[in-house]
Amino acid sequence: MSGLARVVGLFLLCAGTGQAAAACSTGNAKSADFGAVGSVALGAAAQTTSTRDAGIECSGQVLQPWEAQDTYFRVTFSSANAGLLGPTGDLLSYQLYASADRNNGAALIPAVPLDLVGQGVIDALGLLQSASGKAMPLYLAAAGGSNVAAGNYEDTATLAWEWRYCTASSGGGVCSSYDTGSGVTTVPVNLVVQNDCSIAAPDLDFGTAALPSAFAVVNGSISVTCTKGSAYSVGLGDGQNLAAARRNMRSAQGELLAYDLFQGVSGIRWGSVDTERRSSAGADVNPGPGAGVGRQVFNYNAKVYADQAPVPVGRYVDTVLVDIAF
Structure with missing residues (x-):
């Protein structure tokens, strides 16, 4: 068993x-x-x-x-x-x-x-x-x-x-x-x-002149590529040295040289609020909603104010922010 x-x-x-x-x-x-x-x-x-x-x-x-x-x-x-x-x-x-x-x-x-x-x-x-x-x-x-x-x-x-x-x-x-x-x-x-955009904003150079009134008008452009079908506006900030409602470039010694940026040849200041902004429908090249490809171009004129006093010799610079709002 x-x-x-x-x-x-x-x-x-x-x-x-x-x-x-x-x-x-x-x-x-x-x-x-x-x-x-x-x-x-x-x-x-x-x-x-x-x-x-x-x-x-x-x-x-x-x-x-x-x-x-x-x-x-x-x-x-x-x-x-x-x-x-x-x-x-x-x-x-x-x-x-x-x-x-x-x-x-x-x-x-x-x-x-x-x-x-x-x-x-x-x-x-x-x-x-x-x-x-x-x-x-x-x-x-x-x-x-x-x-x-x-x-x-x-x-x-x-x-x-x-x-x-x-x-x-x-x-x-x-x-x-x-x-x-x-x-x-x-x-x-x-x-x-x-919604998103890529932005191309080349540097702006006024060149050299002895007096503020001697600087020539400079033409420039900002180009953007934004999301397909998007309506948007482009604004430009007031820079780093706003004074008396004008943008200013500053020298290393702190001297200011007043200038501004205008919407194409319209004479309207290009800013960051309300009607100072530019809509996608108002682009100078390819106006309308974003396409997602290609470039929409916004032209501007840049001017140094001729009615200001002469400034000391030097290199004057500023930085302006480009913003997109949807």
Whole structure:
């Protein structure tokens, strides 16, 4: 009797060495939020984000899960809007990846199943090697070089999951039990594009003269590229040495030389408040809303006031702030 008990006990121990219970299930996914991005930054480079939970979680530990026949773990991606859809109908393309390095082999192509086993994603994540349960993350990149209007861009990424892997073997590498399942999860994706501009404002040089009245009028221009569809105005600050409602350049000795900047040939002072500002509709080149590409140009005349007293010899400088208001 005791010998039989020992044989039975040995058999149970051997059968147990191949056991590895595991299970996967789908549920609510976490959203992927790119946050707020200026249009200039979006046009210059791709933006990235991730979600730590794409809606599928696996728990338990699997021993060599892919050695059995007919095992797989794959996901198929579809997009509700074929990209991130904005308020004016602009589409911003983005890409989903199953790996943090966002390599092309791990990219999710719409309607094309991605083999997460063949790409090494499952093993790299340890998705089937966590006793406490582990969620599947996803990584995203919004295309750089995009020219879109400001606003909230949204999409819903639908993920169809399918899996079949060995959860127990009966010895000799023969699988005796599989976890087989499928499910669908949805990941909300959003990105906010903010109004922004790039500004080119070359230095202004009056040259050299003996008297304030001898300085010639200097023509200059400021060019900007602002977000597609944006209406804006351009203001010029009063500089660092405003006195008696005039801009002033200052010498190293503290002497002042009064000058001003005027809107084109109109004679209207170009300032930073109210009617002193210039609207995008009033640009001298390409007037109207921002286009996101190209340049809108605003011309100005710069004059040293002739009615001021002579000033000591020296180098006179000032700095004027250019601001954009939407």
